[in-house]
Amino acid sequence: MSATGKKKKLPPIDQDFIQKMETSLLTLKTEIADKLHASSEDFKEIMSGMDSKDIADIASDDIDRRMIEAIGAHELKRLKSIESALTRIKQGKYGHCVKCSHRIPQERLIAIPYAVMCIDCKSEEERRNR
Numbered sequence: 001m002s003a004t005g006k007k008k009k010l011p012p013i014d015q016d017f018i019q020k021m022e023t024s025l026l027t028l029k030t031e032i033a034d035k036l037h038a039s040s041e042d043f044k045e046i047m048s049g050m051d052s053k054d055i056a057d058i059a060s061d062d063i064d065r066r067m068i069e070a071i072g073a074h075e076l077k078r079l080k081s082i083e084s085a086l087t088r089i090k091q092g093k094y095g096h097c098v099k100c101s102h103r104i105p106q107e108r109l110i111a112i113p114y115a116v117m118c119i120d121c122k123s124e125e126e127r128r129n130r
């Protein structure tokens with residue numbers, strides 16, 4: 001590392017913005033959690049002590065498949081994304097793509113607060129998952 005290069009470091013993401021995103025994420029999480037609670041009391045138990053790793057496990061193990069279907073794989077996926085976004089806030093990595101670590105445009109984050117990938121990586125992944 002020398003002082004000669006004009007390496008432009010991106011300014012850190014505005015803390016106010018992150019705070020706002022965190023609030024939206026927590027609100028979203030509560031909304032989805034409420035929905036899930038409504039569909040199952042058992043789920044409520046699980047929801048209360050869960051972190052993102054557990055959610056990943058739930059999708060594969062313990063929970064009855066039909067329940068997952070009832071809840072909607074979509075909601076579960078969203079919940080997972082929300083959890084990882086919240087984790088990234090804690091790690092100070094929020095707003096950076098998990099894959100290429102480029103900055104995710106704020107407009108994208110406003111539209112999808114739980115976006116953890118930039119549009120390029122996201123569409124790449126969707127292509128692969130289809």
Ligand SMILES: [Zn+2]
Binds near residue numbers: 097099100120
């Ligand atoms: Zn990316």
